[in-house]
Amino acid sequence: MPKDDKDLSKNEHYKSDSHYLRGTITTNLEDPITLGVNDVNKELLKFHGIYLQDNRDDRGRRLKKKLEPNWSFMVRIPFPGGVCTPEQWLALDELAHKLSNGALRLTTRQAVQYHEILRDNLRPLMRRLDAVGLCSMNGCGDITRNIMSSPLSDLSPIHQQAYAYVDAIYQATLAKTNAWREVWLEEEHKATPPGVSEEPLYGTTYMPRKFKIAIVIPPENDVDVFSQDIGLIAIANGDTLEGFNVSVGGGLGITYGEPETYPQIGKLIGFCPADSVVELCLAIIAIQRDHGDRSNRKHARMKYTIDDRGLDWFKQELQERVGWDLQPLKEFSFTMTGDRLGWQKTQNNSWHYTWLVENGRIKDTENKPLMTGIREIAKVHQGEFRFTPNQNLIIANVAETDKAAIEELIQQYALDHLQKHSLVRRNAMACVAFPTCPQAMGEAERYLPSLLDKVEEIMQSLDLKEEIKIRMSGCPNGCSRPYMAEIAFTGRAIGKYNMYLGGDFEGFRLNKLYKENIGEKEIFTELRTLLKHYKNDKKDQEHFGDFVVRQGYVSMVKDGRDFHG
Ligand code: SRM
Numbered sequence: 141m142p143k144d145d146k147d148l149s150k151n152e153h154y155k156s157d158s159h160y161l162r163g164t165i166t167t168n169l170e171d172p173i174t175l176g177v178n179d180v181n182k183e184l185l186k187f188h189g190i191y192l193q194d195n196r197d198d199r200g201r202r203l204k205k206k207l208e209p210n211w212s213f214m215v216r217i218p219f220p221g222g223v224c225t226p227e228q229w230l231a232l233d234e235l236a237h238k239l240s241n242g243a244l245r246l247t248t249r250q251a252v253q254y255h256e257i258l259r260d261n262l263r264p265l266m267r268r269l270d271a272v273g274l275c276s277m278n279g280c281g282d283i284t285r286n287i288m289s290s291p292l293s294d295l296s297p298i299h300q301q302a303y304a305y306v307d308a309i310y311q312a313t314l315a316k317t318n319a320w321r322e323v324w325l326e327e328e329h330k331a332t333p334p335g336v337s338e339e340p341l342y343g344t345t346y347m348p349r350k351f352k353i354a355i356v357i358p359p360e361n362d363v364d365v366f367s368q369d370i371g372l373i374a375i376a377n378g379d380t381l382e383g384f385n386v387s388v389g390g391g392l393g394i395t396y397g398e399p400e401t402y403p404q405i406g407k408l409i410g411f412c413p414a415d416s417v418v419e420l421c422l423a424i425i426a427i428q429r430d431h432g433d434r435s436n437r438k439h440a441r442m443k444y445t446i447d448d449r450g451l452d453w454f455k456q457e458l459q460e461r462v463g464w465d466l467q468p469l470k471e472f473s474f475t476m477t478g479d480r481l482g483w484q485k486t487q488n489n490s491w492h493y494t495w496l497v498e499n500g501r502i503k504d505t506e507n508k509p510l511m512t513g514i515r516e517i518a519k520v521h522q523g524e525f526r527f528t529p530n531q532n533l534i535i536a537n538v539a540e541t542d543k544a545a546i547e548e549l550i551q552q553y554a555l556d557h558l559q560k561h562s563l564v565r566r567n568a569m570a571c572v573a574f575p576t577c578p579q580a581m582g583e584a585e586r587y588l589p590s591l592l593d594k595v596e597e598i599m600q601s602l603d604l605k606e607e608i609k610i611r612m613s614g615c616p617n618g619c620s621r622p623y624m625a626e627i628a629f630t631g632r633a634i635g636k637y638n639m640y641l642g643g644d645f646e647g648f649r650l651n652k653l654y655k656e657n658i659g660e661k662e663i664f665t666e667l668r669t670l671l672k673h674y675k676n677d678k679k680d681q682e683h684f685g686d687f688v689v690r691q692g693y694v695s696m697v698k699d700g701r702d703f704h705g
């Protein structure tokens with residue numbers, strides 16, 4: 141902890157001076173000198189789910205002409221557990237065409253993003269979102285983000301029971317400030333009565349850094365539960381959800397050349413009965429709120445608090461805060477981290493169709509009217525949509541009697557590309573990167589599809605039909621959770637990537653750096669050699685990640701502190 145105020149990072153001052161995230165956003169929105177916002181409001185806006193961005197493709201040209209960057213805003217809307225009604229989808233679609241760039245982006249945390257929103261369009265956007273019960277608050281910023289969960293919440297009674305906790309944790313961890321409504325809906329300032337805190341959980345300075353929670357329902361580890369600050373693994377007894385095994389201190393972001401930053405796998409600390417899980421999450425958040433590093437933002441995630449102070453300290457602190465002990469861990473196992481694509485029937489006799497949305501980008505292209513197709517489905521669909529943690533979309537809860545009509549629309553808009561997708565493409569993910577992400581060093585979403593074409597070619601020539609998990613991020617922040625993949629690429633510069641190998645298919649361990657700063661030619665040479673070796677020498681049912689570790693291409697990483705070593 142910082143010894144005094146001068147050690148605090150500048151973001152800590154921005155937060156404490158902001159009057160619970162109001163800052164001067166309202167007046168800044170009218171500033172005629174710029175189409176952006178000032179540095180302080182830029183940080184505060186993140187809590188409102190809004191990021192100031194410029195088009196990176198256009199940056200150099202504007203710089204040469206000494207023009208201000210082409211400012212616009214990314215808006216992220218959380219959907220706890222990824223659940224979205226057709227009415228909400230139609231509003232999202234309408235706004236994408238009216239106020240954004242005609243596209244939507246499903247994220248790796250089951251949220252939805254708009255890009256390229258102009259400053260004057262932010263208020264109309266938020267008003268329309270509010271009218272369908274949506275709000276971008278908690279989308280970003282130093283706060284608990286969207287609560288993730290295995291998205292097919294009706295797959296079994298366990299899924300339904302677990303979803304109730306997603307909602308309860310989300311409500312308990314939402315920002316309570318009225319700032320969003322005052323700024324965007326122009327509601328009158330709501331004063332809190334004397335002696336009452338506007339933010340009982342977070343206080344004036346919120347969290348030291350972002351905070352992430354996910355619930356997973358075995359056997360699929362679709363949320364990558366060990367990459368979360370808090371990971372909750374649902375444990376069932378028959379048709380009853382007993383509670384959750386609790387994992388703490390996962391997190392993935394690193395900075396190149398700074399080995400004191402590392403990705404970390406969450407540590408299992410015990411079993412929590414279901415009816416105590418909200419209390420437990422709030423106590424863990426409070427520990428990180430009080431003990432997280434507020435001077436160095438690169439060291440401010442809970443993974444560092446736990447690694448620095450030790451797991452025993454953490455467990456003791458937690459016990460003191462809740463006043464009871466966690467129970468011994470219960471048995472569980474995982475089979476994969478991906479989605480089960482196509483139609484599935486659930487115990488309540490309804491149908492769910494999961495389809496692969498490449499890298500989460502929803503837009504119409506010449507041969508694929510994806511956005512139009514989903515819109516037409518939303519107009520008649522009686523159930524909901526669900527966004528998956530793998531950037532895919534589910535048409536959920538289709539009644540037996542409606543299935544044929546939905547199927548017809550899927551065919552009509554040529555949405556059913558499932559058969560065409562190889563097993564590597566089904567498990568692949570790329571982050572947004574260029575042109576909107578300010579942190580991108582290399583391409584990801586715009587490059588991975590063509591890289592996969594080549595991988596498919598190599599695999600076909602070897603007659604390899606195994607599922608392999610490949611992920612790509614445009615920088616080391618790890619937004620596509622690359623360090624949990626069997627093969628991963630993170631951008632170093634345009635056309636250059638670090639290549640990592642050796643994560644497992646089920647999401648229990650990290651991968652490790654294999655080649656640094658390599659270009660496309662070297663990537664394919666490496667892949668050809670590795671895949672050929674895999675084809676010839678793999679054991680029965682052996683996944684690629686396990687094979688490369690067994691063959692000594694990289695060592696096994698079960699703790700992030702060994703990631704760089
Ligand atoms: Fe992320 C920052 C996109 C999931 C780790 N992430 C960013 C920003 C906002 C760039 C910025 O700082 O200005 C990116 C916006 C790009 C754009 O133009 O849209 C961005 N992150 C994304 C999304 C959209 C990637 C995607 O392709 O889906 C995901 C949105 C999730 C959501 O709905 O909330 C996204 N980001 C993740 C994940 C995966 C996860 O949460 O499961 C991670 C790794 C897990 C973790 O947090 O440890 C992740 N994003 C980061 C980091 C590194 C954090 C760290 O601890 O070091 C940053 C940079 C930062 O926070 O300073 C970052």
Ligand code: SF4
Pocket residue numbers: 571572573574577578579580581584613614615616617618619620
């Ligand atoms: Fe941007 Fe890096 Fe995240 Fe990709 S990993 S979206 S490049 S911050």
